[in-house]
Amino acid sequence: MSRPRALADLVSILLGSVVALMGLALFAGGAYLAWLGGSWYFVVLGAAMLVSGILVAQRRREGALLYGAAFVLTGAWAVWEVGFAFWPLVSRLFALAVLACVVALFAPLLDRSGSVAWRRASLDVAAAVALALVATTLRAFQPVPIIAATEVAAVHPATQAGPQVDWAAWGNTNAGTRFAGLTQIDAANVAQLQPAWTFRTGDIAVSNGFGAEDQTTPLQIGDTVYVCTPNDIVIALDADTGAQRWRHDPKASAPQWQRCRGLGYHDAGAAEGGKVCPRRLLLATIDARLIALDAATGQPCTDFGAGGTVDLKTDMGEVKSGFYTQTAAPLIAGDLVVVGGRVADNIETGEPGGVVRAYDVASGELRWAWDPGNPATTRLPPPGETYTRGTPNVWTSMAYDSALGLIYAPTGNATPDFFGGHRTAQDDATNSSLFALDAATGRPRWHVQLVHKDLWDFDVPAQPALYDLPDGNGGTVPGLIAATKHGQIFLLNRATGAPIAPITERPVPQGNVPGEHYAPTQPYSDMPSIGTETLTEADMWGATPFDQLLCRIQFKTMRHEGTFTPPGFDTALQMPGSLGGMNWGSTAIDMTRDYLIVNDMRLGLWNRLIPREQVETGKAAGTEMGLSSMRGTPYVSLRNRFVSALNVPCQKPPFGTLTAIDLKARRIAWQVPLGTVEDTGPLGIKMHLPIPIGMPSLGGSLVTGSGLIFFAGTQDYYLRAFDAATGREVWKGRLPVGSQGAPMTYRSPKTGRQYIVITAGGARQSPDRGDYVVAYALPADSGSK
Structure with a gap:
């Protein structure tokens, strides 16, 4: 046998073996999928590839023809199943197209007659497929809106925002709009943004497996920027240089959930000039303390509580280490500092309660308390008792309307999250709701429940945004916007709680877990929802047909009946999951x-719920993924993210978006994919590819008032700016590591420069961690004032 012929035989055998083995895998997996009631197409494709591979290994050109026919039919099937949606087609066709190109390239070896026409046709096909692959690759790098802007709303003055002097609250103001009327940085010059200063806090959020994260939004008061770190160290920085002015370490510690999302600030004014510290920062710590610090020096305000500290564990009963923490910024409502608290989800019943308390911002004296489990408690619990244990809690940020005298408190769930048979009628009445509390007394004036009998950890996670809207009669109505984990947005009258956008009760699936109670309906808002589509098998995705097939199999083994699929003894798929949808980062408003x-x-x-007796004692303890003990109930919970074997979400992209909703028209103005795979990828391996x-x-x-949106909380390491009119990305700046913080902005009273400040401590699920505070500005010689 000649060497060329022997080489051709060897190449054909190798290529045929690859095609046949791929076909065998698809056939076997496809047969299982079909047995589960799924698509038969993978059986057909796998069989065709298996026969094709055998023929190719035998150096028969019928093998190439059969593979080509199978590929063409796969293209037709893919379009039939998903239309011309780009990423779903890539999942179904790209890997097979690469193999088609290889088969066509080596197809001349399969013709023993040496036909020139066969050779030319084979190479032409290889070239055509290669060009299609190049075009697909180029398209993959292009940012394409999911919903393109078709109309651009007219711009008008931001009448609901006063002059931007200080960023004095977590959401800029207590209205939580995250809008700042600064215009120095605009679409024309944003490309010139560059780091002006960088500060290292020295406190890196290193997780022990239970969620240490840097998630802060700094404050700016005058010429000083204030930040807090995951372990509650508070640092004051020069607003123009980033130089440290003072540092206070409260020596806070907790075994889990180390984070500080923000600080409160109160200025008593000249009338209180004789006080120990008339300008004070309020810090709520991970070990349940409320601390007042002098904004000028960082020293404790000794007239507040006991030497500057109020113990938030007082009257809470037993508080195990890590079971009651503070993660939201304290709310400053007039002369009150108001706090809720986070409890450890899914460990046991009867954990510390969800009481909301208001303290005198000057003295630390308790002024009122709202106990969701006992409306009769208005300040201290009855003698010998504690605040009601195990009640829904207010773990996220609150908002405040000083004109109405109302504090808006979003509630979570009575833990554990996924079984509610032990919950009281009062628990069911107060969970996953929005309460308007009278700022003077703490008594609820109204409340609206956004999830009934919550079994999904669908807490109301976002700070309510307070924004007035036209009433249709030439006036305005005081609006409140609540974004939820289950992807809905509720628009309410913040004075009365009445819906501005209609809310309807719709029937939802019912479960059959013994001892459980189910709500027959759930409230649905007439506002646009985000990412709430009920999944089908055709929505499954993967980088290749193989992991897509595995996701299809996984999906077909689950019960999925839409957003409110109830937990059971089988595997129930919840979409969106307990992270959202929307979460604590809340919303912003382009005024x-x-x-x-x-x-x-x-x-x-x-x-999946598992009867307790079926789980070995001590195996279930976690609060995030895996087995959770849920002590005090008959069950433990086993749960995890719906991801492929490559640790990629199983449903089709996008996996995250940025959306603008026109509040007047109540429709989506535009929606764009948010973030790339540059710093992540399958199995957590960085792809280094900026594919959006x-x-x-x-x-x-x-x-900002100049029509820019800044965002940094993506899986890649960038602070980005978007055009608020269209969602088009107009700039991005590379961060040292990822960020989970929210950007803020200010104009320096000394230099007149506008800064955008972000903390970068590490993106979620990323191993790269840091302790950076980065301020961006236009070049100092740009002439901008």
Whole structure:
């Protein structure tokens, strides 16, 4: 046998073996999928590839023809199943197209007659497929809106925002709009943004497996920027240089959930000039303390509580280490500092309660308490008792309307999250709701429940945004916007709680877990929802047909009946999952266009309840994924993210978006994928490819008066600016590591420069961690004032 012929035989055998083995895998997996009631197409494709591979190995050109026919039919099937949606087609066709190109390239070896026409046709096909692959690759790098802007809202003055002097609250103001009417940085010059200063806090959020994260939004008061770190160290920085002015370490510690999302600030004014510290920062710590610090020196305000500290564990009963923490910034409502608290989800019943308390901002004296489990408690619990244990809690940020005298408190769930048979009628009445509390007394004036009998960890996670809207009669109505984990947005009258956008009760699936109670209906808002589509098998995705097939198999083994699929003894798929949808990063408002800006994540969660006697004692303890003990109930919970074997979400992209909703028209103005796979990828391996597929996001956005949206909470390491009119990305700046913080902005009273400040401590799920505070500005010699 001649060497060329022997080489051709060897290449044909190798190529045929690859095609046949791929076909065998698809056939076997496809047969299982079909047995589960799924698509038969993978059986057909796998069989065709198996026969094709055998023929190719035998150096028969019928093998190439059969593979080509199977590929063409796969293209037709793919278009039939998903239309011309780009990423779903890539999942079904790209890897097979690469193999088609290789088969066509080597097809001349399969013709023993040496036909010139066969050779030319084979190479032409290889070239055509290669060009299609190049075109697809180039398209993959192009940012394409999911919903393109078709109309651009007229710009008007931001009448609901006063002059931007200080960023004095977590959401800029207590209205939580994250809008700052600064215009020095605009679409024409944003490309010139560059780091002006960088500060290292020295406190890196290194997780022990239970969620240490840097998620802060700094404050700016005058010429000073204030930041807090995951372990509650508070640092004051020069607003123009980033130089440290003072540092206070409260020596806070907790075994889990180390984070500080923000600080409160109170200025008593000249009338209180004789006080120990008339300008004070309020810090709520991870070990449940409320601390007042002198904003000028960082020293404790000794007239507050006991030497500057109020113990928030007082009257809470037993508080195990890590079971009651503070993660939201304290709310400053007039002369009150108001706090809720986070409890450890899914460990046991009867954990510390969800009481909301208001303290005198000067003295630390308790002024009132709202106990969701006992409306009769208005300040201290009855003698010998504690605040009601195990009640829904207010773990996220609150908002405040001083004119109405109302504090808006979003509630979570009575833990554990996924079984509610032990909950009281009062628990069911107060969970996953929005309460308007009288700021003077703490008594609820109204409340609206956004999830009934919550079994999904669908807490109301976002700070309510307070924004007035036209009433249709030439006036305005005081609006409140609540974004939820289950992807809905509720628009309410903040004075009365009445819906501005209609809310309807719709029937939802019912479960059959013994001892459980189910709500027959759930409230649905007439506002646009984000990422709430009920999944089908055709929505499954993967980088290749193989992991897509595995996701299809996984999906067909689950029960999925839409957003409110109840947990059970089988595997129930919840979409969106317990991270959202929308989360604590909250929303922002472009006040010049009346646009609501929302970032979301699209991560499903599968869940299964297991009778307690079937689980070995001590195996279930976690609060995040895996087995959770849920002590005090008959069950433990097993749950995890709905991801492929490559740790990629199983449903089609995008996995996260940035959306603008026109609040007047109540429609989506535009929606774009948010983030790339540059710093992540399958199995967590960085792809180093800026493909804008849209990744899960966490954190909040910032809108400026010049029509720019800034956001950094993506899986890649960038602070980005978007055109608020269209969602087009107009600039991005590389960060040392990822961020989960929200950007803020200010104009220096000394130099007149506008800064955009972001903390970068590490993106969610990323191993890269840091302790950076980065301020961006236009070049100092740009002439901008």
